Amino acid sequence: xxxxxxxxxxxxxxxxxxxxxxxxxxxxxxxxxxxxxxxxxxxxxxxxxxxxxxxxxxxxxxxxxxxxxxxxxxxxxxxxxxxxxxxxxxxxxxxxxxxxxxxxxxxxxxxxxxxxxxxxxxxxxxxxxxxxxxxxxxxxxxxxxxxxxxxxxxxxxxxxxxxxxxxxxxxxxxxxxxxxxxxxxxxxxxxxxxxxxxxxxxxxxxxxxxxxxxxxxxxxxxxxxxxxxxxxxxxxxxxxxxxxxxxxxxxxxxxxxxxxxxxxxxxxxxxxxxxxxxxxxxxxxxxxxxxxxxxxxxxxxxxxxxxxxxxxxxxxxxxxxxxxxxxxxxxxxxxxxxxxxxxxxxxxxxxxxxxxxxxxxxxxxxxxxxxxxx
Amino acid sequence: xxxxxxxxxxxxxxxxxxxxxxxxxxxxxxxxxxxxxxxxxxxxxxxxxxxxxxxxxxxxxxxxxxxxxxxxxxxxxxxxxxxxxxxxxxxxxxxxxxxxxxxxxxxxxxxxxxxxxxxxxxxxxxxxxxxxxxxxxxxxxxxxxxxxxxxxxxxxxxxxxxxxxxxxxxxxxxxxxxxxxxxxxxxxxxxxxxxxxxxxxxxxxxxxxxxxxxxxxxx
Numbered sequence: 001x002x003x004x005x006x007x008x009x010x011x012x013x014x015x016x017x018x019x020x021x022x023x024x025x026x027x028x029x030x031x032x033x034x035x036x037x038x039x040x041x042x043x044x045x046x047x048x049x050x051x052x053x054x055x056x057x058x059x060x061x062x063x064x065x066x067x068x069x070x071x072x073x074x075x076x077x078x079x080x081x082x083x084x085x086x087x088x089x090x091x092x093x094x095x096x097x098x099x100x101x102x103x104x105x106x107x108x109x110x111x112x113x114x115x116x117x118x119x120x121x122x123x124x125x126x127x128x129x130x131x132x133x134x135x136x137x138x139x140x141x142x143x144x145x146x147x148x149x150x151x152x153x154x155x156x157x158x159x160x161x162x163x164x165x166x167x168x169x170x171x172x173x174x175x176x177x178x179x180x181x182x183x184x185x186x187x188x189x190x191x192x193x194x195x196x197x198x199x200x201x202x203x204x205x206x207x208x209x210x211x212x213x214x215x216x217x218x219x220x221x222x223x224x225x226x227x228x229x230x231x232x233x234x235x236x237x238x239x240x241x242x243x244x245x246x247x248x249x250x251x252x253x254x255x256x257x258x259x260x261x262x263x264x265x266x267x268x269x270x271x272x273x274x275x276x277x278x279x280x281x282x283x284x285x286x287x288x289x290x291x292x293x294x295x296x297x298x299x300x301x302x303x304x305x306x307x308x309x310x311x312x313x314x315x316x317x318x319x320x321x322x323x324x325x326x327x328x329x330x331x332x333x334x335x336x337x338x339x340x341x342x343x344x345x346x347x348x349x350x351x352x353x354x355x356x357x358x359x360x361x362x363x364x365x366x367x368x369x370x371x372x373x374x
Numbered sequence: 375x376x377x378x379x380x381x382x383x384x385x386x387x388x389x390x391x392x393x394x395x396x397x398x399x400x401x402x403x404x405x406x407x408x409x410x411x412x413x414x415x416x417x418x419x420x421x422x423x424x425x426x427x428x429x430x431x432x433x434x435x436x437x438x439x440x441x442x443x444x445x446x447x448x449x450x451x452x453x454x455x456x457x458x459x460x461x462x463x464x465x466x467x468x469x470x471x472x473x474x475x476x477x478x479x480x481x482x483x484x485x486x487x488x489x490x491x492x493x494x495x496x497x498x499x500x501x502x503x504x505x506x507x508x509x510x511x512x513x514x515x516x517x518x519x520x521x522x523x524x525x526x527x528x529x530x531x532x533x534x535x536x537x538x539x540x541x542x543x544x545x546x547x548x549x550x551x552x553x554x555x556x557x558x559x560x561x562x563x564x565x566x567x568x569x570x571x572x573x574x575x576x577x578x579x580x581x582x583x584x585x586x587x588x589x590x591x592x593x
Binding site: 085087089092138 | 486491496499510585587
């Protein structure tokens with residue numbers, strides 16, 4: 001855990017002292033990504049850089065895993081903390097292998113172990129070690145360089161990672177890819193990460209917690225969903241924008257929102273059976289039709305069941321859009337709009353029906369936090 | 375024709391003088407690198423000190439070499455070295471300071487701040503940063519300063535013949551005093567050729583010393 005207590009930085013300038021960070025106090029639990037978010041000049045970067053003492057704090061304390069870092073030797077401290085910067089900062093005079101091996105070398109690891117670690121890390125970010133170890137940073141694309149920047153920070157397996165707008169210089173398409181990659185890595189590595197960003201969507205996507213900074217102060221520190229649903233003041237409210245409730249949609253997964261206990265009909269069921277099931281559940285719209293593998297193939301409309309006779313298999317509409325369990329609600333809502341439907345069947349990895357999702361269900365889910373508690 | 379005959383008759387002297395000349399410049403510039411590079415690195419710590427040091431080095435370079443030799447005669451005479459090898463080396467050493475200090479200072483100062491921050495961030499000590507990052511990146515520019523110093527001082531060293539330091543300048547001074555254009559021309563051309571050759575040789579060395587990663591990126 002990273003514990004920050006009353007961390008303060010006052011810069012002396014010709015125009016007088018400027019407080020860049022003002023009594024910042026916060027805890028980052030083990031294995032979580034905490035995003036420091038705010039407009040430029042808000043103190044988020046200063047706060048980050050005081051943790052590995054790239055910037056020396058004026059006062060206050062930082063403890064990592066209950067150890068006060070104030071008295072620690074700065075080089076030892078920095079070797080025990082991974083550090084990724086926006087400009088990447090790969091040393092151009094060193095090969096990729098040498099860049100990755102910098103901290104292990106400073107720590108005095110033996111050659112064999114260092115080399116194995118470099119290979120292992122390159123594999124982890126899907127860069128072929130035999131092709132990349134001997135190359136120089138100038139020969140890599142921006143995205144490749146940033147991947148190397150990240151694994152260099154991970155080389156000595158530090159428990160804590162500091163990232164200063166690490167993906168800020170990468171084009172939007174590659175940024176999304178590298179963010180996903182990083183989240184996948186993090187789900188295995190469980191590092192405790194402080195991550196500076198000025199990109200709200202990045203913060204919502206990456207953060208387990210978000211700390212909002214303004215003018216050197218920590219304004220609100222919460223989980224993304226709480227922050228979006230319950231901004232503490234006007235600043236946070238306007239910072240996230242008028243559409244903040246919509247932003248919450250990318251935080252929720254289909255598996256959390258869908259109704260999983262849903263009735264189904266099969267091809268050879270009678271339409272009367274379909275109507276019966278819909279009545280039982282109070283469905284006004286339709287019921288899902290599945291095949292022998294329990295995969296959704298269509299839906300039988302209530303209007304059809306009321307007016308026709310025969311088997312369900314003779315009177316259904318095919319489904320052309322499906323929601324997957326790990327899709328976020330934003331994607332699902334977009335699917336609904338583009339297919340002009342208020343209802344989607346949700347399937348697991350094998351394509352079997354796992355539940356259904358309706359616009360009303362989404363509204364209920366997102367609205368729950370605003371309803372007065374009974 | 376005369377000149378060719380003169381060269382043919384004096385090959386051994388010409389070779390000796392050339393070696394003498396190279397040795398003088400090499401020792402002096404070698405000492406200048408040993409002093410100038412550390413000074414150039416040290417002054418990156420303080421803008422004010424840097425300004426003063428660079429100003430003094432610029433002043434030194436404006437002193438005509440003949441005058442510098444003249445000034446050193448009484449001073450060095452106190453240790454019995456008023457003329458000859460020692461004052462010649464000292465003059466070249468002083469003249470070399472400006473290009474070497476200035477290039478070192480500029481090169482170290484120009485290292486990308488992001489790289490410096492990355493180097494601090496991974497936990498390098500100040501000396502490790504210099505050794506592993508800053509100096510390797512500065513080498514091309516420092517070497518360019520050394521080249522300037524060498525080429526410039528091969529010319530200066532030709533004048534050192536007047537204080538009895540030897541070298542290729544001997545041909546020139548004799549050519550003047552004996553009104554012998556053959557010696558004058560041979561001396562002058564030899565000094566020029568030596569300067570050009572040294573420049574090329576050092577350019578090769580500069581390329582060898584430049585880290586491979588910089589060659590591809592920076593060209």
